[in-house]
Amino acid sequence: MSYARQMLDTYPRTLNVDAGLLAAAIDALSDCAQACNADNAADLGEHNVTEMVTCIRLCLDCADICTATAGVTSRQTEYHADVNRPLLEACVAICRSCGDECERHARMHEHCRVCAEACRRCEQACGELLAVVK
Amino acid sequence: MSYARQMLDTYPRTLNVDAGLLAAAIDALSDCAQACNADNAADLGEHNVTEMVTCIRLCLDCADICTATAGVTSRQTEYHADVNRPLLEACVAICRSCGDECERHARMHEHCRVCAEACRRCEQACGELLAVVK
Amino acid sequence: MSYARQMLDTYPRTLNVDAGLLAAAIDALSDCAQACNADNAADLGEHNVTEMVTCIRLCLDCADICTATAGVTSRQTEYHADVNRPLLEACVAICRSCGDECERHARMHEHCRVCAEACRRCEQACGELLAVVK
Amino acid sequence: MSYARQMLDTYPRTLNVDAGLLAAAIDALSDCAQACNADNAADLGEHNVTEMVTCIRLCLDCADICTATAGVTSRQTEYHADVNRPLLEACVAICRSCGDECERHARMHEHCRVCAEACRRCEQACGELLAVVK
Numbered sequence: 312m313s314y315a316r317q318m319l320d321t322y323p324r325t326l327n328v329d330a331g332l333l334a335a336a337i338d339a340l341s342d343c344a345q346a347c348n349a350d351n352a353a354d355l356g357e358h359n360v361t362e363m364v365t366c367i368r369l370c371l372d373c374a375d376i377c378t379a380t381a382g383v384t385s386r387q388t389e390y391h392a393d394v395n396r397p398l399l400e401a402c403v404a405i406c407r408s409c410g411d412e413c414e415r416h417a418r419m420h421e422h423c424r425v426c427a428e429a430c431r432r433c434e435q436a437c438g439e440l441l442a443v444v445k
Numbered sequence: 446m447s448y449a450r451q452m453l454d455t456y457p458r459t460l461n462v463d464a465g466l467l468a469a470a471i472d473a474l475s476d477c478a479q480a481c482n483a484d485n486a487a488d489l490g491e492h493n494v495t496e497m498v499t500c501i502r503l504c505l506d507c508a509d510i511c512t513a514t515a516g517v518t519s520r521q522t523e524y525h526a527d528v529n530r531p532l533l534e535a536c537v538a539i540c541r542s543c544g545d546e547c548e549r550h551a552r553m554h555e556h557c558r559v560c561a562e563a564c565r566r567c568e569q570a571c572g573e574l575l576a577v578v579k
Numbered sequence: 580m581s582y583a584r585q586m587l588d589t590y591p592r593t594l595n596v597d598a599g600l601l602a603a604a605i606d607a608l609s610d611c612a613q614a615c616n617a618d619n620a621a622d623l624g625e626h627n628v629t630e631m632v633t634c635i636r637l638c639l640d641c642a643d644i645c646t647a648t649a650g651v652t653s654r655q656t657e658y659h660a661d662v663n664r665p666l667l668e669a670c671v672a673i674c675r676s677c678g679d680e681c682e683r684h685a686r687m688h689e690h691c692r693v694c695a696e697a698c699r700r701c702e703q704a705c706g707e708l709l710a711v712v713k
Numbered sequence: 714m715s716y717a718r719q720m721l722d723t724y725p726r727t728l729n730v731d732a733g734l735l736a737a738a739i740d741a742l743s744d745c746a747q748a749c750n751a752d753n754a755a756d757l758g759e760h761n762v763t764e765m766v767t768c769i770r771l772c773l774d775c776a777d778i779c780t781a782t783a784g785v786t787s788r789q790t791e792y793h794a795d796v797n798r799p800l801l802e803a804c805v806a807i808c809r810s811c812g813d814e815c816e817r818h819a820r821m822h823e824h825c826r827v828c829a830e831a832c833r834r835c836e837q838a839c840g841e842l843l844a845v846v847k
Contacts (some may be wrong), residue, residue, distance in 0.1 A: 314610055314697055318617035321689040344580055345609045345649065349586035352654040352772075355766050364757050367769075371753075372517045376532065378646070379513035381613065383506045386620040393538040396677070397531035398510065404527040422587040429582055448744055448831055452751035455823040471747070476716055483720035485639075486788040489632050498623050501635075505619075508730065512780070515747065520754040528846045555723040563716055640785045644800065647781035651774045661806040665799035666778065672795040 315385070321429045328443055329339040332436075339429075339436035340381035343406065347374035352415065366412050366423065373409040376402050377433060390431035390444065399441045402405070406434035447472045450520070462577055463547065465482075467518070473563075473570035480563035482510040484547065487556040490552035500546050500557065507543040510536050510565060524578065533575045540568035581606045583653070596711055600704075601652070607697075607704035608649035611674065614697035615642040616679065620691040634680050634691065641677040644670050645701060658712065667709045674702035715740045717787070717794060730845055734838075735786070740837035741831075742783035745808065748831035749776035752815065755824040767812050768825065775811040778804050791844065801843045807838035 316334035351370035354363040380402045383395065410430030417424035450468035485504035489498040514536045517529065544564030551558035584602035619638035622631040648670045651663065678698030685692035741775065753772035756765040780827035782804045812832030819826035 314614040315617060318614070318621060318690050321621065321693070337617075338598045341609060341613045345653070346582040346586070346607070348650055349583065349653045352770075353586060353787060355591065355770055360763050364762060365525065365590060367502040368520055370756075371520060372528065375516040376528070379509040382509040382616055385613070385617045385727055386502055386505060386623075391538070391542060393508070393544065394506065394535050397538065398535040401528050401532040402534060404525070404531065408525060422586050425582060425585045425589070436688075448748045448827060449751060451827045452748070452755060452824050455755065455827070471751075475743060475747045477782070479739070479787070480716040480720065481786055483739075483787045484716060486636075487720060487723065489788075494632060495628050498628060502620075502623055505639075516750055519751045520757075542818060553764050559719045559723070560599055610814070632806060636788055637767050639788060640796065641786040644796070645778040645782040650777040654770055659806070659810060660812065662774065662778070664802040665806065669796050669800040669803060672799065676793060676796065 315341070320386075328440070333442060335439045336380055336436040337384055339385065339433040340377045340402070343429045343433035344374045344377040344381065347371070347377065347409065348425045350422050350426035353420070357420065363416070366416060367374065369405070369409040370426065373430065374403045376405050384440075386401050392444070395444060396441065399437050399444075402437045403434050403441065406430045406437065410434060415422070449475070452519070453576040462574070463473060466574060466577065470516055470570040470574045471518050473567040474511045474518065474536070475565035477563045478508045478515065480560045481505070481511065481543065482493050484560035486557050487554070491554065497550070497571045500543075500550060503539070503543040504560065505548050507564065510539050514571070518574075526578070529578060531573070533571050533578075536571045537575065540564045540571065583609070583654050584655070585639075591629070596708070598659070598702070599699065599710065600708060604704040604708045605652055606666045607622035608670070611697045612642045612645040612649065613640070614694045615645065615677065616692035617656065619650055621688070625688065626672065631684070634684060637677040637680050641673045645668040650707075660712070663712060669704050670705045671702050671709065673704050674698045674705065678702060717743070720787070730842065735847065736841060738838040739783055739786050740769045741806070741835040743832045743837035744784065746776045746779040746783065748828045749773070749779065749811065752824050752828035755822070759822065765818070768818060771807070771814050771826065773812040775807045775832065778807050782839070786842075794846070795844060799844065801839050801846075804839045805836050805843065808832045808839065812836060818820045 315337035319330045319334050338360050347370040351367045353365045357363055380398050413423040413427035417427055447468060449471035453464045453468050480505040485501045488501045491497055514532050544561050546556040547561035551561055583605035587602050588596045615638040619635045624637045625631055648666050678695050681691040681695035685695055717739035721732045721736050749772040754814045759765055765824045781798050812829050815825040815829035820830055
């Protein structure tokens with residue numbers, strides 16, 4: 312069981328959302344941030360770095376947004392729709408863009424294939440959370 | 446002149462926004478993140494820490510979101526409305542909530558008065574950026 | 580297999596360290612940052628928050644340092660001992676302090692027990708990495 | 714007066730260091746993180762991006778370490794030499810490396826000249842703090 316789930320099981324939350332769904336989102340956000348950091352590092356080591364510039368930028372944006380969303384989502388005991396909704400929307404959007412770009416390089420670079428997978432899973436998990444919160 | 450403005454003046458951007466407006470937002474985001482980090486540290490040192498819990502949480506959320514938005518906004522040479530708009534919206538919303546909460550403690554705690562000021566300036570600067578980007 | 584390990588297997592590194600050891604450190608750093616973020620959030624929700632102030636502060640410091648170390652460690656294709664050694668040392672030290680403090684609250688608060696475990700594992704993994712790098 | 718200095722003036726600290734020195738370090742760390750984020754973004758937009766790879770990587774490391782050090786330094790009311798000393802040492806080392814690399818590109822790229830300046834100022838401010846803390 313992930314730390315996120317273990318943590319959520321130990322303290323009361325006012326966010327009326329299934330703990331499994333919430334923990335899945337926090338884990339996916341944390342994994343996606345890590346994958347994006349590793350992928351942009353790997354991109355910077357490729358011979359065709361000029362072709363990887365868009366991928367590097369999107370990975371940096373995606374890591375930044377996922378890190379912030381993981382923090383805010385872990386912290387929430389009160390739910391502020393006007394903050395959480397657009398933040399999750401920004402997260403879904405950057406995971407989609409970054410996942411699409413990584414997928415374009417997936418056959419050439421295995422690290423981009425792995426990163427695309429992390430982005431897809433995060434897009435999915437944040438989308439599911441967005442669907443149940445008001 | 447701030448580093449943000451000096452930087453923006455040295456490289457081409459596709460984001461068709463006045464450099465002064467963009468630099469003001471990046472500076473305000475960076476200052477607000479710093480003020481929120483310092484304020485939650487100061488809150489933790491107060492005798493009435495129990496009454497400061499909401500303020501601490503909002504400062505942590507605000508620092509996380511402002512840091513991510515500063516990164517994404519600094520990095521942008523391409524503008525993705527589906528990412529940037531909701532991210533700026535989340536930022537405006539958390540700066541407003543955090544600024545309101547800090548203001549409630551402003552007479553008691555000078556550090557909250559300073560943080561409220563940083564939040565208001567950031568809310569304003571991000572709001573102005575949001576108004577001109579599509 | 581973790582993303583960190585999959586990533587390390589896909590690109591050349593100049594850091595002449597066993598990939599398993601490096602991936603274990605990156606995973607432990609990322610997990611520890613996540614656990615510390617969740618634990619300080621949980622601490623802030625406890626009735627005896629005044630007694631949790633040191634724990635909250637150490638968790639915030641630990642999350643900050645682990646996040647930076649995870650980034651630098653993921654990114655390294657060149658190894659700079661004058662940066663990496665003290666950074667890993669700072670990380671081992673904060674994980675020890677934070678783990679000790681969390682352990683003091685472990686019987687009262689399950690979330691602190693979980694966080695202490697994450698800190699111990701990270702202290703161990705970074706210590707092992709420190710032992711093999713020059 | 715910067716937010717860091719205003720904040721430090723409003724709450725008691727156990728770190729027995731001149732507030733001006735501490736505030737100068739926090740401001741320099743925050744500015745350096747911002748400059749490094751902006752500089753790697755600018756590097757990614759240059760035609761000779763292949764020659765900028767080392768600069769991009771060092772800027773990313775420098776931003777990560779400065780951000781963590783700014784957080785820990787802002788937060789401190791208790792001073793832990795075993796954490797703060799190596800963290801400041803890592804910061805001085807990465808600011809020196811990143812400043813050196815940026816300086817190599819300063820005549821070609823104005824954004825690297827600005828970033829080198831921010832790195833030098835941060836190296837200096839953290840070095841001065843390191844000299845007075847035990």
